[in-house]
Amino acid sequence: MTDSTTVSASVRGARADAIAKKIADDIVLGRFLPGARLDEMSLAAMFNVSRTPIREALKQLDLQGLVVCRPNRGAVVAEMTPAQLNQMFEAIGELEATCARHAAIRMPAEGRARLSELHAQSRAAMRAGDFELYDKLNQELHHVIIEGCGNPVLIDMTFSLRHRISPYRRSQFRNLERLSASFEEHAVIVEALLAHDVTTCYREMRAHLLSARSAAARMSPAWDEAPRP
Numbered sequence: 001m002t003d004s005t006t007v008s009a010s011v012r013g014a015r016a017d018a019i020a021k022k023i024a025d026d027i028v029l030g031r032f033l034p035g036a037r038l039d040e041m042s043l044a045a046m047f048n049v050s051r052t053p054i055r056e057a058l059k060q061l062d063l064q065g066l067v068v069c070r071p072n073r074g075a076v077v078a079e080m081t082p083a084q085l086n087q088m089f090e091a092i093g094e095l096e097a098t099c100a101r102h103a104a105i106r107m108p109a110e111g112r113a114r115l116s117e118l119h120a121q122s123r124a125a126m127r128a129g130d131f132e133l134y135d136k137l138n139q140e141l142h143h144v145i146i147e148g149c150g151n152p153v154l155i156d157m158t159f160s161l162r163h164r165i166s167p168y169r170r171s172q173f174r175n176l177e178r179l180s181a182s183f184e185e186h187a188v189i190v191e192a193l194l195a196h197d198v199t200t201c202y203r204e205m206r207a208h209l210l211s212a213r214s215a216a217a218r219m220s221p222a223w224d225e226a227p228r229p
Contacts, residue, residue, distance in 0.1 A: 001133075005141075006024035012053060012067065012184045014030050014058065016053040019043075019049070019053055019054060019057040020057035020058075020060040020061055021170075022047075023038070023043070023058075023061060023066075024066055025171070027061075027077055027167070028170075028171045028181060028219075029171060029220060029221075030222070032079060034078065035076055037075070038058060038076065039074065040055060040058070046213065059118055063076070063163075064163060065080070065164050066078055066167060071161065080222050082163050082222065086213070088161065088164065089209060092158070092165055093205075093206045093210055094211035095157060095161060096205050096206075096209055097156060097160075097201075097209070098149070098154065099145055099146045099148070099149040099151075099155070100189060100193065100196075100202060101198045101199075101201050101202040102111065102148075102150060102151060102154070103145050103146075103148030103149045103150075103201070104195075104197060104198045104200060104201040104222045105145075106149060106178075106191065107148030111144055111148045112193070114142065114144050114145075114191055114195065116190065118137055118144065119141065119186055119190045122134055122138065122141065122186065123183060124136040126182075131173045131174060131176075131179070136171055141186060141190075142162070143159075145188050145205075146158050146159065148193075165198060169216060171175060171216050171220050172219060173217060175219060180211070181215070182208075182215075185204065185211060188200070189201060189204045190209060192204060
């Protein structure tokens with residue numbers, strides 16, 4: 001494969017990723033309702049692209065469970081019940097809390113340095129009210145903690161569920177007050193992890209994910225039938 005071909009493929013992949021993220025946001029925020037047909041030609045016109053990146057984006061969303069791609073019949077927005085959302089957040093809270101507990105002991109020095117760096121960068125993003133940058137740094141910070149647990153099986157399980165639920169977690173940051181709250185929750189987790197405090201790491205990471213669930217529920221109509229904490 002030539003360098004130009006590699007670059008072209010990379011650009012196409014980035015375009016599909018961006019489109020998938022935007023469609024995911026629209027689904028989570030209720031702009032595309034459950035059961036709605038996602039027509040490739042209409043979406044291509046909306047994003048001013050060919051159908052190829054649209055098709056790739058829809059495949060990504062299918063893997064996340066946000067879209068159902070039906071052979072020869074196109075894609076539709078998947079049904080997601082409040083109970084399913086609550087169950088996914090409960091599960092990811094337990095998984096990430098366990099990762100944080102192990103990372104407090106096992107994370108190597110370079111991981112701890114990166115964690116501190118990301119936390120400092122997220123402070124600037126939070127103060128600037130930069131939703132997109134904070135979301136990116138938030139994902140990286142959580143990834144460092146997950147990988148720091150040192151258990152490949154636990155890492156795979158956590159990343160798999162995190163990928164499915166990430167659009168709903170992302171929606172919480174559209175509330176600027178949540179940026180500040182998230183940063184403060186991270187501060188407690190990072191401090192505990194750097195101090196090798198396994199008990200606080202587990203407790204605060206679990207509480208952090210429950211807070212994320214509550215914040216996301218206030219932003220997404222998918223939770224309209226669920227009891228609000």
